[in-house]
Amino acid sequence: MYNSIITGMGHFVPDNVVTNDDLSKMMDTNDEWIQERTGIKERRWIKEGSGETSATMGAKAARIAIEKAGLTKDDIDFIVFATLSPDMYFPGCGVQIQDMLDMPTIGALDVRNQCSGFVYALSVADQFIKTGMYKNVLVIGSEYHSGGLDKTTRGRGVSVIFGDGAGAAILSRTEDNTKGILSSHLHSEGKHARELTVDGPSIANWVPAILERNDPDDTSYYPYMNGTFVFKHAVVRFSEVIMEGLAKNKLQPTDIDMLIPHQANLRIAQFIQKKFRLEDSQVFNNIMKYGNTTAASVIIALTEAFDKGKIKDGDLVVLAAFGSGFTWGSVIMRW
Numbered sequence: 001m002y003n004s005i006i007t008g009m010g011h012f013v014p015d016n017v018v019t020n021d022d023l024s025k026m027m028d029t030n031d032e033w034i035q036e037r038t039g040i041k042e043r044r045w046i047k048e049g050s051g052e053t054s055a056t057m058g059a060k061a062a063r064i065a066i067e068k069a070g071l072t073k074d075d076i077d078f079i080v081f082a083t084l085s086p087d088m089y090f091p092g093c094g095v096q097i098q099d100m101l102d103m104p105t106i107g108a109l110d111v112r113n114q115c116s117g118f119v120y121a122l123s124v125a126d127q128f129i130k131t132g133m134y135k136n137v138l139v140i141g142s143e144y145h146s147g148g149l150d151k152t153t154r155g156r157g158v159s160v161i162f163g164d165g166a167g168a169a170i171l172s173r174t175e176d177n178t179k180g181i182l183s184s185h186l187h188s189e190g191k192h193a194r195e196l197t198v199d200g201p202s203i204a205n206w207v208p209a210i211l212e213r214n215d216p217d218d219t220s221y222y223p224y225m226n227g228t229f230v231f232k233h234a235v236v237r238f239s240e241v242i243m244e245g246l247a248k249n250k251l252q253p254t255d256i257d258m259l260i261p262h263q264a265n266l267r268i269a270q271f272i273q274k275k276f277r278l279e280d281s282q283v284f285n286n287i288m289k290y291g292n293t294t295a296a297s298v299i300i301a302l303t304e305a306f307d308k309g310k311i312k313d314g315d316l317v318v319l320a321a322f323g324s325g326f327t328w329g330s331v332i333m334r335w
């Protein structure tokens with residue numbers, strides 16, 4: 001029986017820092033409101049015209065991860081790419097990575113699970129390793145949100161939250177069953193799809209239909225979020241899925257060495273920390289600097305926590321996410 005372990009990680013964020021004060025020049029908002037409600041101080045937004053996209057950022061993160069794993073592009077057997085902001089409606093970003101990194105004709109799969117995207121993607125990769133099919137899987141989470149946000153006062157409830165960035169991990173085969181991914185837990189509840197969504201362009205709400213409506217108030221192509229509703233569900237589902245993972249492995253919240261929650265909102269992470277009575281050293285947050293980078297947030301945070309020396313050999317690391325769909329999940333691993 002094989003196990004899977006992260007052997008390399010990398011992340012990339014655009015240089016362009018957008019502070020809350022910068023946002024207050026675009027829309028009716030202010031630093032105090034944003035920090036108090038979300039904990040966010042600044043985020044990175046791709047500079048218009050720079051040519052950066054979800055795929056290009058993902059490729060940069062992937063190159064670092066492959067190098068850190070001590071591998072080359074030719075050692076990678078499969079690509080899983082999580083994003084809600086793909087460069088093209090189809091094909092997905094995974095195939096762009098295969099091309100950009102000049103990889104052999106390996107398989108590539110895109111995961112469309114928004115904020116839970118990286119947790120889902122890692123879990124998919126884990127299954128391929130555990131069945132013995134692949135040795136090294138490249139898992140990427142990347143988002144180019146800033147190109148699709150309503151940056152006027154009309155969109156302020158959503159647009160101040162999101163940032164751009166990418167992270168990547170190499171999940172590799174190991175025969176050491178004391179280390180690596182112990183279990184993953186995935187859930188969904190589609191009846192809440194419309195509480196956090198971008199309605200179009202989609203086949204059901206395609207560009208010509210949007211143009212034909214010629215309605216200046218049509219916001220169906222911008223993200224819609226019922227913030228309070230999402231918040232209430234997020235705190236419940238985060239807690240449940242962390243407990244589910246711990247129980248499956250006969251562990252307690254006190255066994256957690258590092259919790260990496262999806263960086264949705266600092267208030268949600270703080271609620272979970274308090275509920276499980278975790279010390280500051282047991283939870284890693286970086287939403288203050290990057291905002292919510294959706295499918296990239298967990299892997300960017302995991303990479304930073306590791307690079308800062310906050311994760312040591314043998315630590316119990318818990319990843320947890322909740323987002324649009326609704327979908328949510330956790331991954332329990334021994335580092």
Ligand code: ACO
Pocket residue numbers: 028029030033034037038115156157158160161196225226227228230231232234263264265268292294322323324
């Ligand atoms: N600046 C200033 N005022 C604002 C802004 C803004 N950016 N956005 C909204 N407001 C105003 C509203 O218009 C409203 O004014 P009104 O009372 O005069 O009507 C007031 O602030 C309160 O608005 P609410 O939407 O009720 O604010 P709330 O306290 O719920 O906070 C927030 C909004 C931060 C989005 C919160 O609901 C939340 O955290 N929800 C969880 C969702 C989440 O974390 N999403 C992250 C992305 S999804 C994910 O990752 C799962």
